Amino acid sequence: MPRRRIRPSWWRRSLRRLGVAALFAAVGSGLWYLEEREVRDRLSWMGVPTWERSSPLSLHRVLRNDGFLVGWSDLRVSPLWASYALEPGAARGVGERPAFRRDWRTLWPVTPDSYRRSGYDRGHLAPNYAIARVHGPAAQQDTFLMSNMVPQRPNLNRRLWQRLEEVVIDHFVPRFGRLQVIAGPVFADEFMEGALRRVGLVEVPEAFYKILVVPGPRPRALAFLMPQGVGGGEPLDRYLVSIDRIESLTGLDFFPQLPSGVETVLEGRVEASGWGLAAVANLPGRFD
């Protein structure tokens, strides 16, 4: 019976092939994991933001870009955070503003036209100017991906938020040497409310946060929460909040690797001394 002699060796050969394939998959995914972790560590501080188990709406996946990371939510069809580091170093010349581009990783069709005639600006989370200056032209290109955009009212985007971005790169970065920044949207409590209030498919936030951290053994932090409805000329320090407040509004844990003793101090209170905020809180915007 020749057929019975063929089968065992066929099985053995198939098993061996499967074993080799599994080995390659394991090594490959292991290498991918190490490389991914290395990039995330370099672009973030004390871990990338994670979410509370109880809140599926803060579930997201991490999109890697040149110079910054984005946490993308397929439920809200929106970024939930962008995280990046800024440092003085050799400041590069900043080129012209590139065109807005669709990001195919989002799967949902969010295009440069999605906000048209909505009354909302395409507002950057990771900012064009600061990222371009610190991380160069390829990173600047990436800031114009639609996965980095949130619908912002013009008075916020072009005035109050722009003033904050300017103060960060022009005053805080030279003052402290290195800053970690996380920015993102805050959505309404009611799920149905948010499900209906959209620009294209993108959910419209009620407010936006920006967290600044000076890394180090004794880190320093400052956090802002700015609503859509601002006029634009308000003093920046009117919008100071604790990181804990932003975490409770978003369901995110921003620095999961931070030791809990440090976390309590850093996230629980508003500690603005040492930032020199008074001197910059009322600087005029560039586009008033």
Added chain:
DNA sequence: TTTAATGT
């Protein structure tokens, strides 16, 4: 070197 973005 010059910080946002829309609409025509």
